[in-house]
Amino acid sequence: MSDAYDFQVGNEAESLTGPGTQVTNPELGKQYAKVDAAIADVDAAIGKLSAQIATASRVASMAELKELQAGVNKTLKDIEARLLRKVADSVQQLEKQFTSLKSAKKLTDEQEFNAQTKNRSYADALGTKHAQLEEVKRRMNKVFENIRASLLAKENSPAGESGGISEERARRLELQDMELVDEREGEVIQAINRDVQEIVGLMKLMAEEVQENQGTIDHIEMNVKKASGDVEQGVEHLEKARKAQKCSRKCMIIWGCVGAILLIIIISVTASIF
Numbered sequence: 455m456s457d458a459y460d461f462q463v464g465n466e467a468e469s470l471t472g473p474g475t476q477v478t479n480p481e482l483g484k485q486y487a488k489v490d491a492a493i494a495d496v497d498a499a500i501g502k503l504s505a506q507i508a509t510a511s512r513v514a515s516m517a518e519l520k521e522l523q524a525g526v527n528k529t530l531k532d533i534e535a536r537l538l539r540k541v542a543d544s545v546q547q548l549e550k551q552f553t554s555l556k557s558a559k560k561l562t563d564e565q566e567f568n569a570q571t572k573n574r575s576y577a578d579a580l581g582t583k584h585a586q587l588e589e590v591k592r593r594m595n596k597v598f599e600n601i602r603a604s605l606l607a608k609e610n611s612p613a614g615e616s617g618g619i620s621e622e623r624a625r626r627l628e629l630q631d632m633e634l635v636d637e638r639e640g641e642v643i644q645a646i647n648r649d650v651q652e653i654v655g656l657m658k659l660m661a662e663e664v665q666e667n668q669g670t671i672d673h674i675e676m677n678v679k680k681a682s683g684d685v686e687q688g689v690e691h692l693e694k695a696r697k698a699q700k701c702s703r704k705c706m707i708i709w710g711c712v713g714a715i716l717l718i719i720i721i722s723v724t725a726s727i728f
Contacts, residue, residue, distance in 0.1 A: 479555060479565045482572075485548045489576050492541040496583050499537055503529045503590055510597050516605055519598070526594060530587070538583060545576045 478486070506526050513519050552569050555561050561569065 478568055479561055481555065482548070482551060482565075482569055485544070485551055486572060489541065489544040489548060492537070492544045493576075493579055493583070496533060496537045496541060499529060499533045500583075500586060500590065503533070507590070507594050507597065510601055513601055513605075516602075516609075519601055519605065523598060530591065533587060538580070538587075541576075541580050541583065545573070545580060548576065549573060 503526065506522065506529060510522060513522060552561075552573065556566060
């Protein structure tokens with residue numbers, strides 16, 4: 455449950471302002487090492503506490519539960535009263551030393567910037583450790599409550615009930631698993647709601663696009679129908695013109711024949727007279 459904080463305090467890179475100018479002031483570097491060591495001690499203690507709580511699933515009696523709680527409380531007290539206090543004191547001493555060096559103008563701009571960054575990192579680390587410890591305590595109390603309830607239920611159950619111990623252990627594990635499910639349930643529901651809202655929004659957008667496209671399609675269909683009607687009307691007119699042209703040609707042939715006959719008659723009559 456602990457986080458690692460790696461603050462390098464050994465061989466720092468040299469500043470770009472010139473050779474021999476260290477980014478970290480040597481006096482502050484020693485204090486950085488003290489803070490790092492204090493944080494590492496807290497990390498180790500939180501790891502020990504986590505291992506102690508992990509053994510809770512093997513508790514089979516009230517006596518074992520009390521022994522476990524005593525060990526856990528001792529570790530908690532050591533972390534809160536000694537280790538975290540050691541980190542806080544080291545950070546406070548670092549800030550005092552930094553202020554003193556800054557007032558005496560013994561820090562370059564790079565060293566001052568680097569020190570301010572590290573001070574903020576250490577303060578964040580201390581706050582994180584407190585938050586981690588509170589989370590461990592909350593989960594620990596929840597687990598111990600479940601174990602105590604299971605042990606009491608077993609003690610109050612009729613003698614000779616088969617599979618009591620294994621069933622109670624299984625129940626404790628199930629309860630612990632349910633904690634994880636409960637913690638994730640809210641996130642899952644929120645994720646589902648977001649997905650649903652996105653899908654609804656997408657469907658709404660699609661509906662609007664379909665409606666706009668339908669208007670375009672209707673307009674196109676209307677133009678196609680109109681064009682089709684114009685084509686049919688044009689074909690009809692063309693057919694009428696073709697028929698009229700054909701009729702005209704027939705009339706011209708007939709009138710040509712009539713004219714030729716009349717011309718022959720006129721020539722014949724004229725020849726007989728003379």
